[in-house]
Amino acid sequence: MTSTKNQLRRILWGAATARTLRAHWMLHELGLDYETRPIGSRTGETATAEFTQLNPRQKIPLLQDGEVTLAESAAIVTYLAESYGQSAGLIPPPLTAQRAAYFEWCFFVMTELDSHTLYVIRKHTNLVAIYGDAPAAVRTAREGFIKQAQVADQTLAQRGPFVLGASFTGADILLATCLGWAERLEVPLTATLRDYLERTTARPAYRAAHLANQKT
Ligand SMILES: N[C@@H](CCC(=O)N[C@@H](CS)C(=O)NCC(=O)O)C(=O)O
Structure with a gap:
């Protein structure tokens, strides 16, 4: 039963x-x-x-x-x-502009920072035995990540400390885990992004x- x-x-x-x-x-x-x-x-x-x-x-x-x-x-x-x-x-109230911005950040991070770029780098560096060597794909993925991460950099510089402003939300968990992953893949981060990563990963949780x- x-x-x-x-x-x-x-x-x-x-x-x-x-x-x-x-x-x-x-x-x-x-x-x-x-x-x-x-x-x-x-x-x-x-x-x-x-x-x-x-x-x-x-x-x-x-x-x-x-x-x-x-x-x-x-x-x-x-x-x-x-x-x-x-x-x-940890998430803005439903049907608000902040909630729309929360979704925008989640989809942005999951596509532009996770799947299209970091995961492509990982596939063709750490997992070459499975996915093959693809230096051009790694180079463009790296450039793509750096370019898209600028948006996070500017947003945090303008309205931090978190991507939606004053409150830490699930969108920060997605962004910070991508930034930590980028560091492990030796993709450079700006000073603003490194500070943000330090701030978010200092949380007891x-x-x-x-x-x-x-x-x-
Ligand atoms: N978009 C998915 C990706 C999940 C994913 O690809 N997970 C990998 C590990 S990071 C996995 O389980 N791969 C299967 C395996 O390696 O056995 C998510 O964000 O949850």
Whole structure:
């Protein structure tokens, strides 16, 4: 029998990547209890029958929260903020200009900074054995990241300390994790972006999430 207790369990699958860190970070910002299943990328652990049934994409992170099963790091961060963090200001109220700006930042970061650029660099540097050598793609992805990151730089310089202004939100979790990832890939960041990264990763919730995101 599937008990109500089981349905109320909160479980986060995935560890050790910038994308899994996002979900751990929001859970810690919210102070929510959760269990972890620290499966790793490219270990075969995302391809087990148990995990594939939960996420046919075979990708981490994946959140189970009671009856909700959700993939995609930005969706998880936003779902958690909307469900549990509106009073804490972790997402702006629905149907406001600030909420529209929140979505704009989330989609911008996930496409222009994560998928189109950093992930392309990773594929053709760290993962050459799988995706092949593609120096032109790496060069243009690097240039693309630097150009698009200027927008974050200017926004923070004009209206920081966070991308939406005074309040730290889920959009900052997405942006800061991309900036940390960029540093690891040796993509240069401006002084404004480095200060922002330092400011956001000094948060206690980040530090706790960083520990929770270790692969065991
Ligand atoms: N857009 C997705 C990307 C998820 C993704 O690609 N995750 C990688 C790890 S960062 C993964 O699970 N790859 C499968 C594997 O390597 O086994 C998100 O942001 O959640």
